[in-house]
Structure formats: C-alpha cells, structure tokens
Amino acid sequence: MEILLTILLVVLAFTVLPPAIRSIRKRRYFASEEFLAQKNAITSVVTEHNEVAAYTSEIRSHGSYRLGASSTGAQAHLASFQNTSNYNYRRDRNVAAYNAPNVHNCSLQVVRNASADPLKYLMKYFNIKSDEPTLADVERLGESIARLEDAVSNLHQREADITKSINPPAFILKHYSDEFMAHVGVDLSPINVPYPTYFFEYVSAGGNSSQRTKIVLDTRTIDALIEVLSQKIRFRKSAAGQRALMTARLRTFIKSRDNHACRYCSVSLAAEPHLLLEVDHVIPVSKGGLSTPDNLQTLCWKCNRRKSNKLPVV
Ligand SMILES: [Zn+2]
Structure with missing residues (x-):
C-alpha cells in the first residue's frame, strides 16, 4: 500500500507539478517590472509591426492567386456519386x-x-x-x-x-x-x-x-x-x-537601381533595416502601364498603400 502511494506521488511529481510550477513562474514573469518596462520601451516598434500585419492582410485579400x-x-457538380457496393470496406480509399x-x-x-x-x-x-x-x-x-x-x-x-x-x-x-x-x-x-x-x-x-x-x-x-x-x-x-518580363530578377534590379529607397518619401533600407519596400508600376497595368524599368519604381509600403488608395478601384 505504501509502495503504491509512493508511486502515485512520484507520478504526480513528474506529471502535474512541473506544468503547475511553470504556470506560476510564467504569471510572475509577465507581471514583473522588468518585463513591463521592456514592453513599454518598444511600444512604437510593436505598433509598427501591427500596422505592417494589417497591411499584409490587406494585400492578401486584394491579390490574385x-x-x-x-x-x-467541369460539370461534375451536376451529378452525385455514390458507392452502392456491399463490399466497399477496402474500396474507395482514393x-x-x-x-x-x-x-x-x-x-x-x-x-x-x-x-x-x-x-x-x-x-x-x-x-x-x-x-x-x-x-x-x-x-x-x-x-x-x-x-x-x-x-x-x-x-x-x-x-x-x-x-x-x-x-x-x-x-x-x-x-x-x-x-x-x-x-x-x-x-x-x-x-x-x-x-x-x-x-x-x-x-x-x-x-x-x-x-x-x-x-x-x-x-x-x-x-x-x-x-x-x-x-x-x-x-x-x-x-x-x-518588353522586360516581370520576374524576381527585374524586381531585384529595380530595388537596387533605386538604392533600396522609397522614390516618394526617400526612406531607405539603410536607415530602417526592417523597411518593407515594394516595386510599383508608375502607370498601373490596368491603365496600360508596362512592366518596363522606366515604368517601375521602388516605394515603401506606406507610400504604396497611399498611392493605391487614391486610385479608383478597377
Ligand atoms: Zn515612402
């Protein structure tokens, strides 16, 4: 009986206790002054991250995939398929x-x-x-x-x-x-x-x-x-x-031609290491713009968003 109790205690000590202790340590950490001070120190970095995250879902919903x-x-939706076999237990796996x-x-x-x-x-x-x-x-x-x-x-x-x-x-x-x-x-x-x-x-x-x-x-x-x-x-x-082809190579060329800087606001990758730069058509493709180097420019995500919001939805 005592052996059983010991085994039970050992099992408890190895299964239930560590997560419980960890959870207490976690709560202490997130409430600690050190963590809260560090969190306050990077508020603007977090805000900008969240803006880029919102922008990312925006371009995700507008893209064509x-x-x-x-x-x-093509017309399969007009019919329904049924396996009427009595012996189908190993059939129709695929x-x-x-x-x-x-x-x-x-x-x-x-x-x-x-x-x-x-x-x-x-x-x-x-x-x-x-x-x-x-x-x-x-x-x-x-x-x-x-x-x-x-x-x-x-x-x-x-x-x-x-x-x-x-x-x-x-x-x-x-x-x-x-x-x-x-x-x-x-x-x-x-x-x-x-x-x-x-x-x-x-x-x-x-x-x-x-x-x-x-x-x-x-x-x-x-x-x-x-x-x-x-x-x-x-x-x-x-x-x-x-004409030039809109490939990864051309996008890389445009960014390096523009010195990895936004053509509108001049912010650059050198000044902001996490800057999100995009390649934009000066005259949009929908308006007859071509993917030629003279019709392509580097813009930062903020300027590109501002630019595309001004244009009428095509
Ligand atoms: Zn810009």
Missing part, C-alpha cells in the same frame, strides 16, 4: 476529386509525364494559353505572390527582433511563445502565401491505388512559366516579346 483550371469535372479545378484526373502515364515536364503539362491540361493576356496574368500572379512573401517575411523579421530585444527566459519561449507575443501586444496574424497548387492524379478503377504529381506555383516556378510563355510569344513575333 488563381490561374487556369482543369476541364476534367476518391477522384472531379470537382476540384486544380486537379486533373488522368492516366498514370500522364501523371508520370507531368512530373518529367511540369510546365508543358500544366499549360496543356490547365488551359494556360501562350498569349499576351495570359502572360500578363502570370506576371500579375507572380507579383501578388512575391509581394505577400516579402510582407510575411518582413513580419517574421520584426517578430524575431522584438523577441530578441526583450529576450525572455527560455521556458517562456518554449512553452508560451504566442502568449508572450500577446502580452507584448504583437498581433500575430498567421498569413500563409496561397501558392496555386495543381495536381495530376490517377485513381485506379476500384479506388485502391492512386498516384499524383504536384506542381506548386512558387516564385521560381512562376518565373520559369513566364520565360516559357514569353519564348512562345516571341517566336510568333508579337509585341510582348520585346
């Missing part, structure tokens, strides 16, 4: 996603070919045409993705910096990192970059096996697609073939 669609299942526009249902051969030659198959089966309007769409997608990627990574840098300047005890970071940010006043809005993702999928007749090729349109893939489309268009001697 779609391109092309598969024709398989059900073909006919309704999804980003899934192309096809033969195993096409799945394999798509993994060997992704851009060619993406264009063919998701109806991405090699013409100028499509090229402009892909460039716009690339800009939305890159802009959001930059904003999200800017937020992460700011958060790392805030954590570093307060330098909380290790147990806080390990067990209460979100709570720490909330106490500091940081709005954590976990925004993910919605990369368009496409699947070539083969599902066997019985549904027992399935294989797929996945293509994610991240900046690298989008830039490759822009190159391929432009090659095809250039081959046809069209006007778009002559």
Whole structure:
C-alpha cells in the first residue's frame, strides 16, 4: 500500500507539478517590472509591426492567386456519386476529386509525364494559353505572390527582433511563445502565401491505388512559366516579346537601381533595416502601364498603400 502511494506521488511529481510550477513562474514573469518596462520601451516598434500585419492582410485579400483550371469535372457538380457496393470496406480509399479545378484526373502515364515536364503539362491540361493576356496574368500572379512573401517575411523579421530585444527566459519561449507575443501586444496574424497548387492524379478503377504529381506555383516556378510563355510569344513575333518580363530578377534590379529607397518619401533600407519596400508600376497595368524599368519604381509600403488608395478601384 505504501509502495503504491509512493508511486502515485512520484507520478504526480513528474506529471502535474512541473506544468503547475511553470504556470506560476510564467504569471510572475509577465507581471514583473522588468518585463513591463521592456514592453513599454518598444511600444512604437510593436505598433509598427501591427500596422505592417494589417497591411499584409490587406494585400492578401486584394491579390490574385488563381490561374487556369482543369476541364476534367467541369460539370461534375451536376451529378452525385455514390458507392452502392456491399463490399466497399477496402474500396474507395482514393476518391477522384472531379470537382476540384486544380486537379486533373488522368492516366498514370500522364501523371508520370507531368512530373518529367511540369510546365508543358500544366499549360496543356490547365488551359494556360501562350498569349499576351495570359502572360500578363502570370506576371500579375507572380507579383501578388512575391509581394505577400516579402510582407510575411518582413513580419517574421520584426517578430524575431522584438523577441530578441526583450529576450525572455527560455521556458517562456518554449512553452508560451504566442502568449508572450500577446502580452507584448504583437498581433500575430498567421498569413500563409496561397501558392496555386495543381495536381495530376490517377485513381485506379476500384479506388485502391492512386498516384499524383504536384506542381506548386512558387516564385521560381512562376518565373520559369513566364520565360516559357514569353519564348512562345516571341517566336510568333508579337509585341510582348520585346518588353522586360516581370520576374524576381527585374524586381531585384529595380530595388537596387533605386538604392533600396522609397522614390516618394526617400526612406531607405539603410536607415530602417526592417523597411518593407515594394516595386510599383508608375502607370498601373490596368491603365496600360508596362512592366518596363522606366515604368517601375521602388516605394515603401506606406507610400504604396497611399498611392493605391487614391486610385479608383478597377
Ligand atoms: Zn515612402
């Protein structure tokens, strides 16, 4: 009986006590004068972080993150599928996603070919045409993705910096990192970059096996697609073939040409290490502006937001 009691106490000491003690230490830390003083010292840094966070959700909701669609299942919503078999317990583990526009249902051969030659198959089966309007769409997608990627990574840098300047005890970071940010006043809005993702999928007749090729349109893939489309268009001697392509390389060139400084307010990366800079079309694409270096400029996020809010919604 005594042995049992001892075991019980030991188990309690190892399971219940540590979290309880940790919780007390945590409350003490967040109420400590040291923490409150540090928190007050960086109020303006936190405020600016939260402004960038709000801006990030704003550009997330305005961006375009779609391109092309598969024709398989374009009318699948008009029917309903039911497995009426009595012996379906091992069947239908894989059900073909006919309704999804980003899934192309096809033969195993096409799945394999798509993994060997992704851009060619993406264009063919998701109806991405090699013409100028499509090229402009892909460039716009690339800009939305890159802009959001930059904003999200800017937020992460700011958060790392805030954590570093307060330098909380290790147990806080390990067990209460979100709570720490909330106490500091940081709005954590976990925004993910919605990369368009496409699947070539083969599902066997019985549904027992399935294989797929996945293509994610991240900046690298989008830039490759822009190159391929432009090659095809250039081959046809069209006007778009002559202009610069809106790729990561061009955006980097514009920022360095402008010395990583805002063309409106002159604030620079040298003066503010966490400055979020964006590449803007002087005359917007919607108004016929081209992605040429003379129509592109570096703006800080604040000036860019002010500029886009003045323009009528197109
Ligand atoms: Zn500015």
